[in-house]
Amino acid sequence: MRIGKIQAYVGAVVLSALALAAAPAQAQGWPQRTVKFILPLGPGAGADISARLFADRLAKRWGQSVVVENRPGADGVVAITAFISAGDDHTLLFGPSSSFVAHPYLHDKMPYDPAELSPIARISNTLVGVAAPASLNVGSLADLMAMVRAQPGKLNWTTITGVTDFIVAGFLKSDGLDMTRIPYRDTVQALNDLAEQRIHLYVAALAIVRPQVQAGRVKLLAITNREQAPDAPDLPTVADAGYPALSFDGLVGLFGPRQMADDLRDRIAADIRAVAEDPEIKARLTATGQLVRPGTAAEFAAAINEQAAKLADFAKTLGVKPSQ
Secondary structure, eight states: OOHHHHTTTHHHHHHHHHOOTTSOOOOTTOOSSOEEEEESSOTTSHHHHHHHHHHHHHHHHHTSOEEEEEOOOGGGHHHHHHHHHHOSTTEEEEEETHHHHTHHHHOSSOSSOGGGOEEEEEEEEEOEEEEEEGGGOOOSHHHHHHHHHHSTTTSEEEEOTTHHHHHHHHHHHHTTOOOEEOOOSOHHHHHHHHHTTSOSEEEEEHHHHHHHHHTTSEEEEEESSSSOOTTOTTSOBTTTTTOGGGOOOEEEEEEEOTTOOHHHHHHHHHHHHHHHTOHHHHHHHHHTTEEEOOOOHHHHHHHHHHHHHHHHHHHHHHTOOOOO
16 A cells, blocks of 8 residues: 555545635634543553643643543554544544554454544654663664574564554565564563563663663664654664664654644644743653654644555555555
8 A cells, every 4th residue: 555545544634634724713712621632542651641741731821621531442443432432622632643553454444434533733753762682782773683684583573563563574574584573462571571582672662661771681772763862862763773664753643623623723733832842841751752843733644644654665565455
């Protein structure tokens, strides 16, 4: 599936952000009651911390309470369907685009209409680390790939189901590298197995792997992001390490319903940008492994479409077809 077919799914999300002229003006007088952010992740996740920080600051700007409701489960489907079912402009979806971009490849039939998700604004890019056991004694990503090539089928890898899963699997196949994927439901167990060298490659949010890195049991080899981590300037990006095919940014942002008016969407996006300028917000999100990168609805939609296009190419490499 390339760009043409992407528009059958993620393109519907993008287009809903770009074709808003028919929507009536709603920004004046909004919000009239409590605003709810539905989050597809559990408490303590990086996006959860972001949601609560922004909820607190936006509540002060809006003069209404902003609450965060965690609805993890089914790779984001639980939260997305709850958001769509609410059907009003006071209930918004807050979370990573990876919660839905991979859904066409994970479900035989889409459990919801993607056109119901309308990007409002990106908030941050999650820093995603490429990690190996410290006991493996590899000094770089190139060293690890050389080890994989020398021992086909003998080393294991894992990541979170979804976008990252497809990108890593597609990269390995397209580069002729033979590793065994070990699926996990529990990221903590995956990290423990990485530290014990039962897993040899783990691609996950920097915040997930950082505790074992600090304990000296796991080594970070690179980050998948285009930009370097501010608090780890010596850690290369995968592109700098010689593997640009592994590059991707974790996109976290806010989504509204399809019928949300363009002036309201623009107002919310502007308020998010204003909050994001606060040095305290930037510092706290950086500490959780995120880069604060707010923008417009169109910019967020374009970033999602780019991510989806890359995923589609790797899905084709893997022979995985999207749901119809």
